[in-house]
Amino acid sequence: MGLRARRAIASVCILAFLTFYIWAVIAVGGHVPDHPLATLAYYGLAGTLWGVPLLPLMSWAEGKPFLKRTKG
Structure with a gap:
């Protein structure tokens, strides 16, 4: 999924969440x-x-992992 589509979906979800x-x-x-x-x-x-x-x-919308786990 492209970055523009992720941001559009995230924007709609944020508005729905904030309304609730x-x-x-x-x-x-x-x-x-x-x-x-x-x-x-x-x-x-x-x-x-x-x-x-x-x-x-918001982290997903930018294409970055929210919690980056490192092995070690």
Whole structure:
């Protein structure tokens, strides 16, 4: 599969994932206690952690192995 096709597929997958992720964060955010520090911690983590599941997809889109294992 060519690099352009990988990037196109990855772009669509990222948009789909982020749509679901934002919906889930908002839905769960309604159950967070009304304390300002709890809200800050929740949305701070949610706003930071969205990229972690996308790292393997972005690595695949560029044609590079995500976790390069070396023998030794």
